[in-house]
Amino acid sequence: MPAFLNIAFFALLSGGEKGGLLDVNPGLIIWTVVTFIILLFILKKMAWKPILGSLNERENFIKDSLEKAEKAQQEALKLLEENKTNLAKAEEESQKIIAQGRDYAEKLKSQIIEESKIQGKKMVEAASSEIERKNREAFERLKDQIADIAVNAAEKIIRESLDKEKQKSIVDKFIDQLPKN
Amino acid sequence: MVLDTIQEVHDSLNVAAEKGEDTSWILHHILDSKEIFGLFTLPEIHLFGIDLTITNHVVFMWLAMIILGIIFSKVSRSYKKSLVPKGLTNLMEIFIIFVRDDIVKPTIGKGYEKFLPYLLTVFFFILTCNFLGLIPGGATATSNISVTATLATISFVVIQAGGIMKNGFFGYFKGLMPHGLPTWLLPIMFVVEVLGLFTKPFALAIRLFANMSAGHIVILALLGLIFILKTYFVIPVSIGFALFIYLLEILVALIQAYIFTMLSSLFIGMAVHQDH
Numbered sequence: 001m002p003a004f005l006n007i008a009f010f011a012l013l014s015g016g017e018k019g020g021l022l023d024v025n026p027g028l029i030i031w032t033v034v035t036f037i038i039l040l041f042i043l044k045k046m047a048w049k050p051i052l053g054s055l056n057e058r059e060n061f062i063k064d065s066l067e068k069a070e071k072a073q074q075e076a077l078k079l080l081e082e083n084k085t086n087l088a089k090a091e092e093e094s095q096k097i098i099a100q101g102r103d104y105a106e107k108l109k110s111q112i113i114e115e116s117k118i119q120g121k122k123m124v125e126a127a128s129s130e131i132e133r134k135n136r137e138a139f140e141r142l143k144d145q146i147a148d149i150a151v152n153a154a155e156k157i158i159r160e161s162l163d164k165e166k167q168k169s170i171v172d173k174f175i176d177q178l179p180k181n
Numbered sequence: 182m183v184l185d186t187i188q189e190v191h192d193s194l195n196v197a198a199e200k201g202e203d204t205s206w207i208l209h210h211i212l213d214s215k216e217i218f219g220l221f222t223l224p225e226i227h228l229f230g231i232d233l234t235i236t237n238h239v240v241f242m243w244l245a246m247i248i249l250g251i252i253f254s255k256v257s258r259s260y261k262k263s264l265v266p267k268g269l270t271n272l273m274e275i276f277i278i279f280v281r282d283d284i285v286k287p288t289i290g291k292g293y294e295k296f297l298p299y300l301l302t303v304f305f306f307i308l309t310c311n312f313l314g315l316i317p318g319g320a321t322a323t324s325n326i327s328v329t330a331t332l333a334t335i336s337f338v339v340i341q342a343g344g345i346m347k348n349g350f351f352g353y354f355k356g357l358m359p360h361g362l363p364t365w366l367l368p369i370m371f372v373v374e375v376l377g378l379f380t381k382p383f384a385l386a387i388r389l390f391a392n393m394s395a396g397h398i399v400i401l402a403l404l405g406l407i408f409i410l411k412t413y414f415v416i417p418v419s420i421g422f423a424l425f426i427y428l429l430e431i432l433v434a435l436i437q438a439y440i441f442t443m444l445s446s447l448f449i450g451m452a453v454h455q456d457h
Contacts, residue, residue, distance in 0.1 A: 025327045031239040032322075032331040039246045039306055044298040047253030051277060052297065054260035 147175055238322040245309040245322070253305075280304050284443050289450040292347070296449050299339055303332065304442040311393060311434030315427070323437070324393035326386065333386035336445040341378070344452030356455035381448050385441060392437045396430040 154167055252273065259270045266274050280301050285293045307323055314321025322328050344353045357374040358367065403423045406415050 022326055024330065025236075025325075027233045028236060028238060028325065028327040029331045030233065031235070032242065032328045033335070035239070035242045035246055036302075036306065036332065036335060039249065040299065040302045042246075042250055043253055043302050043305075046250070047257050048298040048301055050257040050260060051253070051274075052281075052294075054257075055274070055278070055281075 143175070147171070150175075237320045238325050238328060241313050241320045242310065242322045242328070245306060245313055248309055249305055276305070276308075277301060280442060284439070285446050288443070288446040290454060292453065296339065296343060296446070300442050300446050300449075303336070303445060304438055307332070307389065307441055308434065308438035311438060312431075314393065314397065315430055315434060321393050321397060323389055324397060326390045329386040329390040329393075332389070332441070333382035336385060336441075336448070337379075337382040340381075340445070340448045340452045343449050344455070347453045348455060353452070353455070381444075385444055389437055389441055392433055396426055396433055400426050400430075 151168060151171055154171055158167060252269065256270045256273045259266070281297060284304075285297055285300050289296060310321065310323045310328075313319045314324060323332075341353075344356075347353075348356055354371075357378075358370055362370060400423045403419045403426065406419050
């Protein structure tokens with residue numbers, strides 16, 4: 001048996017001059033009760049109540065905060081989803097609007113071109129008819145002038161031999177026989 | 182066999198004593214005394230025929246009370262400032278939440294809040310006393326059977342009061358008996374169960390006392406080897422083992438505070454909820 005155990009046993013069993021380990025001291029018991037009860041009351045009032053209260057408060061606060069955060073997250077997700085659908089709708093709408101605009105522009109363009117073509121043709125036609133009319137007029141006038149000049153010339157040339165009436169009828173006949181242009 | 186061993190020990194110790202090996206110095210360090218720190222003697226007080234002297238252990242209990250008072254007044258004040266703990270508050274909160282969530286809540290269950298202040302106080306008081314004993318020059322109040330017996334008695338009172346308050350006086354004692362027992366067994370069982378009520382705190386007292394004194398005795402005995410064997414070769418062995426035991430005692434100080442609180446809480450739970 002190790003020596004230190006011997007000493008331990010001895011200490012436990014025999015004891016010194018002041019008594020053994022298992023001696024009960026009534027004074028100490030009273031002091032223990034007094035000390036413990038005082039400590040219990042002090043700590044209960046000063047420490048346990050506020051500390052446990054704060055712990056509970058904090059736990060509730062954390063729980064509430066977590067719940068709130070979860071709710072907020074769900075709401076945010078919902079909003080995000082909504083936003084996405086809205087965005088998609090808006091995109092579709094805008095595409096539609098753009099397509100419509102393009103169609104309209106195309107139609108307008110072709111219409112304008114058509115109209116301008118028609119107008120141009122009309123203008124050309126008007127111009128050519130005008131030119132023809134002017135031509136004819138000029139030709140008519142030229143014909144008259146030529147006739148007059150020819151008559152005058154013929155009158156001057158053959159004043160003596162022929163009278164005026166006869167001559168004119170002859171010249172007219174001659175002019176009529178000329179080609180139209 | 183055991184008797185033989187004890188006889189042997191006695192004989193060898195008697196031989197040692199004859200050679201002038203006195204071991205009473207160990208007890209001097211373990212037992213309560215009227216000296217404090219070995220420096221001065223406390224005055225004796227006698228009241229109503231009881232020795233009410235403020236002994237070493239009383240001083241250390243008061244020291245524990247003062248330390249706990251200071252620490253927890255600080256902690257509870259820090260909660261008023263903000264709900265976010267830090268530093269000392271954080272450390273204490275770990276202990277408080279440990280006691281609340283790992284000891285009291287699972288063992289008592291519903292209605293545990295009523296017993297929480299008592300169990301927290303017991304836990305911190307025993308813990309502080311245990312640690313004060315580990316400080317060189319300190320004394321372990323919890324290694325005194327009078328102190329542990331008193332603490333166990335207070336636990337006993339709390340257990341019985343809790344049980345009686347919840348179940349009513351007669352209901353409590355009726356609930357002690359297991360269900361479906363033959364009638365003729367009832368008187369015997371009643372005696373057994375009532376005895377059982379007393380063995381629980383008795384075990385609490387002895388366990389705490391024995392654990393807290395044993396470590397100290399072993400350390401002192403290991404160091405005493407140096408002086409008994411009177412050789413230098415034993416010094417490293419003694420110091421090494423003593424250090425090991427010392428570290429073990431830190432663990433024991435924590436464990437015993439935990440066990441005392443745990444068992445008290447368990448017994449309270451058994452007394453309050455008798456149907457389980």
